[in-house]
Amino acid sequence: MSRLSLSDADKQARDWFAETTQSLGCKVTVDAMGNQFAVRPGTQDGNPVYAGSHLDTQPTGGRYDGILGVCAGVEMLKTLNDNWVETSFPVGVVNWTNEEGARFPKSMVSSGVWAESIPLEDAHNLKSVIPANDTATMKSELERIGYLGSTPASHKSTPMAAHFELHIEQGPILEAENRRIGVVRGVQSYKWFTVTVRGKDSHTGATQFRHRADALLTASKMILASHKIAHRHSALASSGILTLKPGSTNTVPGFVQFSLDIRSPKNETVDEVEAECKEAFKQIAAGADVDSGTAPSERQCSVEWKTDFVSPATFFHDDCIKCVQEAGNDLCGHGEVKDLDIGSWGKAMTSGAGHDSVYTSKRFPTSMIFVPCRDGVSHNPAEYSSPEACADGANVLMGAVLRYDKL
Amino acid sequence: MSRLSLSDADKQARDWFAETTQSLGCKVTVDAMGNQFAVRPGTQDGNPVYAGSHLDTQPTGGRYDGILGVCAGVEMLKTLNDNWVETSFPVGVVNWTNEEGARFPKSMVSSGVWAESIPLEDAHNLKSVIPANDTATMKSELERIGYLGSTPASHKSTPMAAHFELHIEQGPILEAENRRIGVVRGVQSYKWFTVTVRGKDSHTGATQFRHRADALLTASKMILASHKIAHRHSALASSGILTLKPGSTNTVPGFVQFSLDIRSPKNETVDEVEAECKEAFKQIAAGADVDSGTAPSERQCSVEWKTDFVSPATFFHDDCIKCVQEAGNDLCGHGEVKDLDIGSWGKAMTSGAGHDSVYTSKRFPTSMIFVPCRDGVSHNPAEYSSPEACADGANVLMGAVLRYDKL
Numbered sequence A, B: 001m002s003r004l005s006l007s008d009a010d011k012q013a014r015d016w017f018a019e020t021t022q023s024l025g026c027k028v029t030v031d032a033m034g035n036q037f038a039v040r041p042g043t044q045d046g047n048p049v050y051a052g053s054h055l056d057t058q059p060t061g062g063r064y065d066g067i068l069g070v071c072a073g074v075e076m077l078k079t080l081n082d083n084w085v086e087t088s089f090p091v092g093v094v095n096w097t098n099e100e101g102a103r104f105p106k107s108m109v110s111s112g113v114w115a116e117s118i119p120l121e122d123a124h125n126l127k128s129v130i131p132a133n134d135t136a137t138m139k140s141e142l143e144r145i146g147y148l149g150s151t152p153a154s155h156k157s158t159p160m161a162a163h164f165e166l167h168i169e170q171g172p173i174l175e176a177e178n179r180r181i182g183v184v185r186g187v188q189s190y191k192w193f194t195v196t197v198r199g200k201d202s203h204t205g206a207t208q209f210r211h212r213a214d215a216l217l218t219a220s221k222m223i224l225a226s227h228k229i230a231h232r233h234s235a236l237a238s239s240g241i242l243t244l245k246p247g248s249t250n251t252v253p254g255f256v257q258f259s260l261d262i263r264s265p266k267n268e269t270v271d272e273v274e275a276e277c278k279e280a281f282k283q284i285a286a287g288a289d290v291d292s293g294t295a296p297s298e299r300q301c302s303v304e305w306k307t308d309f310v311s312p313a314t315f316f317h318d319d320c321i322k323c324v325q326e327a328g329n330d331l332c333g334h335g336e337v338k339d340l341d342i343g344s345w346g347k348a349m350t351s352g353a354g355h356d357s358v359y360t361s362k363r364f365p366t367s368m369i370f371v372p373c374r375d376g377v378s379h380n381p382a383e384y385s386s387p388e389a390c391a392d393g394a395n396v397l398m399g400a401v402l403r404y405d406k407l
């Protein structure tokens, strides 16, 4: 699946979402970030309990990441209709814009604006990084595809009773341990950076190593160093984007820019890895890194960091976690659920990936439901969850929403 | 200077070259690679002695690399005219196409076809690597700008008595030793490769190091390894191009491709560095490189090599070298030149960069003249040679051509 946020393909999916939920009796609101809120009335007025996720994907993504959560929400609306179920309060489904942060490089940016954690203007001005040389911004693309809504993008304009998000695990644990449901307690901490290395363009054949300021060799050392530092802290560091200039076989590149994504369950660990990388990169740029095999140089590179995105560790709401647990037990269960204890059908876990639930949880009670996916593979066309796993997830999602509605 | 081969800017420079040399009394021939040969008649017919170089540049190049050699050739034609000099045989100036190998990634490709070392079809089918996403080939661009000549690109159709090439040194030696002229004896050996690393796209937040096949981390290790291996052999290894897929901050890249340029004065050393890099890259891709700080992984990458260009070590012709030496002595000299001994004004040297003279020397007597350039900088807009150095070079170029004409 390749459905970059606010592309023509995304517009098609959005149109489908609006038409489908309207035909199921919902009122659909679009806000200034293109977030779509579909609401089915309850017997009383009040803030809806939402099921939410996203319909955008990575450039070479799968068919489940985000999509499962939205489709299971739509399925919930159908099931409630088919069974003439009336909820006490409204229930809704939300499609959040650009959750992936792939095209516009801030993940969960639109739930972030809605939570008032990210300024609207910063989000609107985000520039596309895919396709290459694209000059579109979020705002220009929202306008182009007709999804720059008139409702302010704010939790004040579209408040919630609670937010539940069903998602594939994107990791291998549930599959390996043969569990049907992940009861997600929170999301790990992460930060995104753009690192810029400046050296000097020079001739590959006529410039000795000692006269070079090779930005690509320097960036290569930095990427390797970030990996080692993260590994030492049992954290993660990853570079997914790298561009360079001028880009000729026989010119040593004088300019390299790369992304750096640092994650750990603990904020302090992310900060430590960041600090150690900053120190190490400074040493590497100055040629002061100690490595016996590399050639010394009289010329240095410079290094510059830009922080693109910060998502501190998130801890979900006990009431929501309990609703998921009880719904899991209803579906798969054996015996009674003691407090926050989970049966062998499920597992309490922390998400490695960020989700819009990170931002909804800043304003309203939130939690998530994971289902197993094959080999833990995600952000890859091979992503797969069985129909049974998807159905499990959809059942627990609806169960949790209905339990919260009762609460 | 940014004048990529066969661009609109290159067409302008070519038009200037044709008009100028024609106005100086030359007949201009264009061959099937767009090489331009301007010939000034002598008192007798026969193969011309050529001064030659190139007018194309790197994407962020200088104003001397190649251009000095062609302009000094044109200046030679003017000087001969102004002084009513008649040469015994014709003399000429040649502008070789795509010497840089920057846009079409084979350096000296058009002198290579002319020397019958590179098949015409391979050259015509070369695809542009700059600008990104360009689909042009050498042939389509030659046609587009009107420089697909009707003369076969072959030394048989446009033979030479000899070829002399004036060029900036592109290195720091002449400047450091305060010498006015480099008497170039030959060109070092080099090979160009494209290395492709395939791993697996995966989620940066949800994929532990041990489940990754990270093509960018792997390529980073390879670039660093090639640097160390080359350093150990007192050779050079450089990567100037790197592209990756899919290119998203939160997807571990599953595909990386980079260029590798290996050089040494000795063919055997280039071969040794190549062989050691091949072995090292295989180990790195398989995760079998021994490095205490990196995380082990259950998933491997694959690595694939493509050889793009091979230019073995070149040794120029004694007669031509002697002409340059004598012309240098005429200009700067002190006393007699003993055999291949050079006065303090000059220095015998080997070129680190490739030049079209590599290919002309395969067919006809050839040598080169270097002049100092500031800080040895080339393939950079800061490239600079003083007017005095340029004039020295032009004088020695004309002196060498006239001496060879007498020979």
Ligand SMILES: NC(=O)NCCC(=O)O
Pocket: A065, A099, A100, A101, A107, A108, A352, A353, A354, A355, B203, B205, B250
């Ligand atoms: N679920 C998911 O893939 N979210 C994207 C944000 C992240 O990078 O974690």
Ligand SMILES: NC(=O)NCCC(=O)O
Pocket: A203, A205, A250, B065, B099, B100, B101, B107, B108, B352, B353, B354, B355
């Ligand atoms: N002189 C020069 O820059 N030639 C380009 C070919 C090479 O890479 O050496």
